[in-house]
Amino acid sequence: MSPGFGLRRRTAVKPAAARLTESAEPNAAAPTEPIEVTPGDAAGEAPAGEAPAGEAPAGEAPAGEAPAGEAGLVRLSEYRRAVLSWVAEDAYPVNVDVEIDVKPGEGVVRFSEPPGFKVAPGSIVGITGSHVHPLPDGGFDERRHVTVWGVATARPRGRFVVKPDRVWTWDERDLPLPAAYERSLPRARRYFETLSAERGVQVRPRLSTGLLLFRATRAPFLSATFVPVLLGLAVAARTGFFDVLTAVITLLAASAVHLGLNVANDVFDTLLGADDANPTPTKFSGGSRVLQNALVTIREMSMLAVGCYAVAAALGLLLILLRGSPALVVISALGFFISVAYTMPPFKLVYRGLGEIATAIGFGPAMLLGAYTVQSRGSISLEAFLASLPPALLVAMILYVNEIPDRTGDAQAGKRTLPVRWSRQTVIRVFDMAAAASFATVVAGVAAGLLPLPGLLVLVAIPLAVRVHAGLVRFYDNPYALMETMATNIRLHLSVGVLLLVGYMLTIADQAFLGFRPFLW
Amino acid sequence: MPSLPYPVARLIDTALVGELTVVAEDGRPITYPMIPMLWGDRIFMTSSVLDSAKLAHVKHNPRVSFSVSDPDAAGNTPGRVTIQCDARVAEDDLNGGWERLFHNWASKDPAIIGLFKARLGFPLLFERALIELTPRKTWFWPDGRTDRAPQVTIAAEVAR
Numbered sequence: 001m002s003p004g005f006g007l008r009r010r011t012a013v014k015p016a017a018a019r020l021t022e023s024a025e026p027n028a029a030a031p032t033e034p035i036e037v038t039p040g041d042a043a044g045e046a047p048a049g050e051a052p053a054g055e056a057p058a059g060e061a062p063a064g065e066a067p068a069g070e071a072g073l074v075r076l077s078e079y080r081r082a083v084l085s086w087v088a089e090d091a092y093p094v095n096v097d098v099e100i101d102v103k104p105g106e107g108v109v110r111f112s113e114p115p116g117f118k119v120a121p122g123s124i125v126g127i128t129g130s131h132v133h134p135l136p137d138g139g140f141d142e143r144r145h146v147t148v149w150g151v152a153t154a155r156p157r158g159r160f161v162v163k164p165d166r167v168w169t170w171d172e173r174d175l176p177l178p179a180a181y182e183r184s185l186p187r188a189r190r191y192f193e194t195l196s197a198e199r200g201v202q203v204r205p206r207l208s209t210g211l212l213l214f215r216a217t218r219a220p221f222l223s224a225t226f227v228p229v230l231l232g233l234a235v236a237a238r239t240g241f242f243d244v245l246t247a248v249i250t251l252l253a254a255s256a257v258h259l260g261l262n263v264a265n266d267v268f269d270t271l272l273g274a275d276d277a278n279p280t281p282t283k284f285s286g287g288s289r290v291l292q293n294a295l296v297t298i299r300e301m302s303m304l305a306v307g308c309y310a311v312a313a314a315l316g317l318l319l320i321l322l323r324g325s326p327a328l329v330v331i332s333a334l335g336f337f338i339s340v341a342y343t344m345p346p347f348k349l350v351y352r353g354l355g356e357i358a359t360a361i362g363f364g365p366a367m368l369l370g371a372y373t374v375q376s377r378g379s380i381s382l383e384a385f386l387a388s389l390p391p392a393l394l395v396a397m398i399l400y401v402n403e404i405p406d407r408t409g410d411a412q413a414g415k416r417t418l419p420v421r422w423s424r425q426t427v428i429r430v431f432d433m434a435a436a437a438s439f440a441t442v443v444a445g446v447a448a449g450l451l452p453l454p455g456l457l458v459l460v461a462i463p464l465a466v467r468v469h470a471g472l473v474r475f476y477d478n479p480y481a482l483m484e485t486m487a488t489n490i491r492l493h494l495s496v497g498v499l500l501l502v503g504y505m506l507t508i509a510d511q512a513f514l515g516f517r518p519f520l521w
Numbered sequence: 522m523p524s525l526p527y528p529v530a531r532l533i534d535t536a537l538v539g540e541l542t543v544v545a546e547d548g549r550p551i552t553y554p555m556i557p558m559l560w561g562d563r564i565f566m567t568s569s570v571l572d573s574a575k576l577a578h579v580k581h582n583p584r585v586s587f588s589v590s591d592p593d594a595a596g597n598t599p600g601r602v603t604i605q606c607d608a609r610v611a612e613d614d615l616n617g618g619w620e621r622l623f624h625n626w627a628s629k630d631p632a633i634i635g636l637f638k639a640r641l642g643f644p645l646l647f648e649r650a651l652i653e654l655t656p657r658k659t660w661f662w663p664d665g666r667t668d669r670a671p672q673v674t675i676a677a678e679v680a681r
Contacts (some may be wrong), residue, residue: 047678083590083668085550093550095542097590097667114661115670126554132538138631140537140594145554174571181643184571187644191573195612195677204569206616211641283642396539467558 001040062323072167073104075123075146079129084111086125086152088118100127113158121154125162145173155347174403176480182292189294204294214305216290219257223490224363224398225258226251227391227497232371234504235384238452238511241375246323250371251314254335260308261339261362265350266291267301268343269415274350278409280479284472284486285402286409309340325378331370338362351415356396362393390438390458392501394493397434400427403469405479421492428472435465438496454503461495523563524656524676525569528663531603534559536595537629541566541652542586543578543608550586557587558625564606564654567626568617569646576610578648581610587654592665599665606654617632619649 076082079102084094094117100108111129113119126149133142142253148164157159175183195203207215233247266287268276278286290296296304316332338358341347349358368388369380402416403410404427411420420425442458445451525533533539536626537635539557542550545557553575579585585608590601611618627634640647660671 081590083540083542083552085552085586087544087548087550087628091543091544092604092657093542093586095540095550095552095586095588095590096603096607097601097665098586099668106616112668116673124549125548126542128540129546130538130540130552130554130591132554132591134537135592138628140630143554149549149551181571181646185645187573188570188648189569191576194577205644206646207641215641246573252571295644390611443589 006157008326014437015051042282044449044472055496057071069167070104070107072146072148072169073102073107073109073164074098075167075169076109076127076129076148077102077147078130083117083128083130085113085128086123094445107163109150109164110155110160110258111160117324119152119160119263121152121160121504123152125152127162142172144173152521166232174220178282178480179398182279182281185292185294187290205426207295212290212295213304215302216263216288216296217308218262218288219259221257221262222255223396223494223497225254227369227395227494228363228367228499229254229371229392230501231387231497231504232368232384232502233375233379234508235387236370236372236375238504239376239381239383241372241377243375244325247371249315249319249322251269251373253312253319254307254367254370256312256315257335257339258363260305262288263288263301263305263308264340265343267298267305268345268348268490270298270301271416272343272345272348272352272413274406274410274415277412278406280405280408282405282483283482283485284490285404285406285479287513292494302419303364309336312336319374323374323377327378327380328370328373328462331366335370336367337360338366350399350417353416353418353421355417356400359399360392360396363395364388368392384452385432386450387455387500389441390470391493391497393434393438394496395439397431398486398490398493400431401472402436404472404476405482405486424476428469428476432469435468435492439465442500452503452507454506455500457499457503458496460499461492464492464495522529524603525659526661526672526674527582527661528669529604529661530559530665532589532598532600532602533557535598536589536591538591538594539589541575542584542588542655543575544582544584545578546581551575556626556629558622559587560622560625563658564604564656565625565652566652567620567649568652570615570648570650571645573650577610579608579610579652585654595653599663601662601665601667603656603660603671603677604654604656606656611651614668615648615650618651619651622651634640645667 006517013276021362046329071162082100083095084098088094092467096110096114096117097112098351119125126147128145128147130145131264132140134140146167146169146348148162149166149192150162150164152160152162192204224237229251229481229503233242233250234454236242266275269287269323275281275289275292281287281289291301318521320328320332338361342355342358343350349355365385365388368391369384372384373380400418403419407417407419409416416431442451443456446453468485468489471488475481475485534601536557538554540552541555542552544639558565586603587606588601588603590599592599623637637647652654658676658677659674659680662669662671
């Protein structure tokens with residue numbers, strides 16, 4: 001028994017902000033019961049600390065437990081008092097607060113039978129130490145608990161001794177909430193399967209249709225489509241080609257292809273095991289997770305992907321009818337192929353380390369030149385191609401950086417992305433080169449007179465690239481801390497695209513209204 | 522109709538965390554720290570489908586025990602209590618059935634409000650079953666001295 005302990009051990013209180021910094025994720029908030037994760041998880045046992053519904057056959061130890069060793073008793077020894085539990089003669093369990101005497105060196109716990117209760121010698125007892133730290137403004141943190149089990153052996157004067165054979169520990173500091181959440185998903189899916197079997201109807205989690213579509217399609221990533229398409233339209237407008245109707249249809253068609261790609265990517269990544277193998281998905285990486293969360297079935301997602309592609313195909317055909325040209329047919333076919341072949345067997349471009357190139361082509365030249373070609377009725381310009389390169393490079397870098405936290409799961413699933421293949425130093429160096437190349441392209445284009453002078457506005461975004469580099473250096477191995485860097489990287493692509501677009505808008509405005517032509521372009 | 526002595530009800534209402542002990546299929550007692558919420562004469566707690574093992578245990582054996590044993594987590598009130606209960610798992614509406622207790626929950630753990638707003642990111646955290654406890658027998662130590670004999674109350678007697 002450690003001297004100086006109160007009824008419950010009170011540890012030094014860390015500010016919530018400090019805890020967040022350490023764990024680098026928003027785990028201050030908690031469900032009623034913590035998502036429980038134990039060292040057993042790391043050892044490959046069933047995830048998350050408790051026996052999944054219907055998973056463990058009767059008599060099998062709940063998942064997450066481990067044979068009691070000295071470490072478990074050391075954890076229990078933090079507590080002077082604990083909750084003693086056993087099953088009484090009337091078949092009800094009893095749990096009572098008792099004083100305990102833990103001897104990790106001897107491998108035993110001692111306690112006295114609480115007055116008013118009868119602990120049958122030889123019965124299995126659990127001894128649980130539980131800790132929370134109440135916060136001044138309400139709520140609590142520093143949640144952790146430990147339970148040991150063993151047979152209670154009677155000693156004189158109402159004393160008992162237990163030599164624990166099983167231990168279960170949980171500490172909220174052991175695993176960030178998002179990771180704990182992901183580890184518990186298989187159990188949740190089994191729960192729904194069991195409940196569905198009990199009721200004879202499918203039971204599954206609910207989310208409004210709008211939110212479900214938003215999440216399943218990963219709609220926020222549409223900025224990767226808007227940037228090249230709007231740029232293509234702007235380049236065309238600068239050279240005198242612009243039609244509102246076909247511009248809108250182009251944007252819708254490109255968006256539908258992109259959403260179809262996102263959904264199909266989830267379907268194939270799930271079928272191929274990559275998304276299930278990913279232990280640390282974030283909101284920027286690891287897919288939409290709607291399948292892992294059992295929010296939709298694989299069939300529904302497949303139908304959604306087909307639906308998106310069908311819409312894209314219909315709009316594409318309409319564009320060909322309205323503005324048909326061989327160039328548009330070739331570019332559209334290339335875009336479709338890249339989109340489908342991205343994760344679909346047998347191509348699986350992203351699994352072969354070709355994801356970045358495919359993404360760069362699809363969300364760079366293909367989309368920008370496609371939009372330009374629709375407006376120009378088939379002609380292709382060097383300017384349009386050059387303008388497509390900065391967003392192409394940077395959108396590839398979005399995928400590239402987002403693959404960094406996924407690399408462990410990707411490697412397990414045979415998804416040989418570039419971060420899987422390359423060392424940390426190489427990955428960061430290639431990012432630096434790609435970011436530098438995107439800015440250099442604009443400078444060179446302006447210097448050569450191929451891009452408008454206001455295009456140099458993109459240089460304003462250089463600090464974002466520097467921040468991404470710094471984030472990669474600092475948080476490369478911390479998926480959740482890397483989230484901010486991934487967000488900055490997305491902003492980098494968006495900023496460069498928007499600034500280039502603004503440059504074109506200024507040039508177009510100058511052409512139409514101001515007449516500073518020698519200065520601006 | 523009340524089934525808990527008033528001081529016990531007050532203690533549960535104050536406690537941030539208590540301990541729910543269930544009996545596993547292999548006969549062992551398993552104890553889960555849980556937030557208790559008093560609603561009428563019943564004690565409620567919720568469990569997300571992510572931590573569904575306890576639900577399976579309760580459905581298999583509804584005989585449970587609930588205790589409040591940590592004065593730190595009970596507003597520094599010294600009392601301790603053990604309550605023998607019959608439990609029922611309500612999982613008819615996992616998505617919203619538990620929300621009537623949201624106010625009680627948030628009053629004990631305000632951080633959940635922020636997490637609830639971000640539920641799109643953690644949807645299954647808010648697919649939750651209710652565990653409803655009907656007290657049968659109460660052992661209460663007003664001064665927290667569990668090394669002394671408790672005050673024992675049968676729920677039916679309190680109701681009378």
